[in-house]
Amino acid sequence: MSGMDKRREIPKTVCFANLSPGEVRLEMMDSVAGVFSYFAEKGEPVIRATVTVNSGPRVAEGRSQVVDQFTQSGCEWLWMVDSDMTFETNSLELLLETAYGYDDALIVGGLCFGGRAE
16 A cells, blocks of 8 residues: 555444434434344444433433443444434445545544424
8 A cells, every 4th residue: 555545444343322312213213224234234244332322401411421331332433323313224334434444534424414304
C-alpha cells in the first residue's frame, strides 16, 4: 500500500445499541430484523453484542450508559439506533465500509431526517 492509500480490511465486530423510552416503533424493529437477515444471508455474523437502555428525557445520560456498556462488549464498533429510526438493510454495511476505508475514521454517522413518510 502506498502512503496515500490508507485503506484497511473490514473486520466486523459490532455492538448494536438501542436507546428507547420503553417502546420501539414496529418500523424500527422491521429495519433491525432486515439488517440481521441481510448479514445472515451473507454468512457474516456482524453484530456480536447488543445493548438496550431505557431512557426518558435525559437522553445524554442514556447515551453515556450505552457507551459504558459498549466498552465492556469486546466489539470494535458501536451502532447506536434510536427507537424511532428506520433504515435500509445494507445501512450498517455501508457505514462499516466507510469507517474501515481509512485508518483515521473514528466516528461515522448517517444523516437522519425527522418526520414520517406517508
